[in-house]
Amino acid sequence: MQSFESPAACAEPVLQVSGACKAFPNGPTVLDKVSFDIEPGSFCVLLGASGSGKTTLLRSVIGLNKLDAGSVRICGVESSPKNLRRIRRKVGMVHQDFGLSGRLTAARNVMSGTAPDLPIWRLMLQAYPEYMQRKACSLLSRVGLEAGHVNRLVNGLSGGQKQRVGIARALINAPKLILADEPVASLDPQTAQDVMHLLRQMAKEQGAAVLCSLHQINLSRTFADRIIGLREGRIVFDGPPGQLSQEALSRIFGTGRDVFSPSMVA
Numbered sequence: 064m065q066s067f068e069s070p071a072a073c074a075e076p077v078l079q080v081s082g083a084c085k086a087f088p089n090g091p092t093v094l095d096k097v098s099f100d101i102e103p104g105s106f107c108v109l110l111g112a113s114g115s116g117k118t119t120l121l122r123s124v125i126g127l128n129k130l131d132a133g134s135v136r137i138c139g140v141e142s143s144p145k146n147l148r149r150i151r152r153k154v155g156m157v158h159q160d161f162g163l164s165g166r167l168t169a170a171r172n173v174m175s176g177t178a179p180d181l182p183i184w185r186l187m188l189q190a191y192p193e194y195m196q197r198k199a200c201s202l203l204s205r206v207g208l209e210a211g212h213v214n215r216l217v218n219g220l221s222g223g224q225k226q227r228v229g230i231a232r233a234l235i236n237a238p239k240l241i242l243a244d245e246p247v248a249s250l251d252p253q254t255a256q257d258v259m260h261l262l263r264q265m266a267k268e269q270g271a272a273v274l275c276s277l278h279q280i281n282l283s284r285t286f287a288d289r290i291i292g293l294r295e296g297r298i299v300f301d302g303p304p305g306q307l308s309q310e311a312l313s314r315i316f317g318t319g320r321d322v323f324s325p326s327m328v329a
């Protein structure tokens with residue numbers, strides 16, 4: 064089996080999801096035999112309506128939800144409790160609600176992304192090595208945060224600025240895979256476009272694959288290399304954006320009245 068330390072790590076698929084099944088106690092099946100691989104560097108959108116299982120799938124990939132059946136491998140290593148620390152070093156996360164500490168500065172939030180590699184005392188004292196501070200500043204500059212905001216508390220930043228910080232934090236460990244859960248859901252349409260563009264550009268630059276959940280059809284078409292359509296926990300479409308026909312959209316979203324509501328189109 065390939066180890067993370069090997070220079071050739073991740074020549075195989077970055078992510079392999081195999082027969083993933085999940086149901087919550089007394090609830091319906093949320094993931095139903097979900098299987099797919101993601102190749103290095105690919106920008107893959109997980110497209111589905113609310114409740115289709117996108118968040119559950121992303122949480123299962125990183126081991127936050129335990130699967131009832133099936134497996135997840137990241138760079139060939141099984142995502143299991145005993146491997147969790149190693150796995151998380153290879154994965155960056157971008158959250159819908161940014162997942163930042165509002166009372167910490169932008170730079171400190173970015174450095175907190177190095178948690179799996181730092182001794183706990185450094186995290187508690189917020190005592191980050193100088194090279195890490197330089198790296199955080201460099202990333203914040205690359206994601207377009209103005210220099211004057213680097214040492215500002217995140218609470219004082221706009222939504223778009225916060226998500227730039229979130230992307231910089233996801234990148235600080237040079238991940239092979241970025242998991243982004245509805246990363247632009249709370250942003251206005253123009254900022255959503257800008258942030259999606261940035262996420263794609265930064266991931267491509269760094270050679271990271273992305274699995275990004277979205278419910279906006281236009282954003283998926285614009286930014287994805289590949290779209291996986293999820294409906295009621297099943298994959299009902301898997302292909303490039305050019306193949307996302309009206310019929311495929313009906314499979315993903317059904318034919319209900321709100322299928323093509325304006326809120327889906329960013």
Ligand SMILES: Nc1ncnc2c1ncn2[C@@H]1O[C@H](COP(=O)(O)OP(=O)(O)OP(=O)(O)O)[C@@H](O)[C@H]1O
Nearest residue numbers: 087090093111112113114115116117118119120278
């Ligand atoms: N911890 C939980 N306990 C019970 N049911 C849950 C739990 N988490 C999710 N669910 C249920 O699983 C289903 C899928 O939820 P999930 O959040 O994965 O969907 P989603 O596609 O991400 O939706 P959204 O776009 O609204 O975030 C929903 O019916 C939800 O109510």
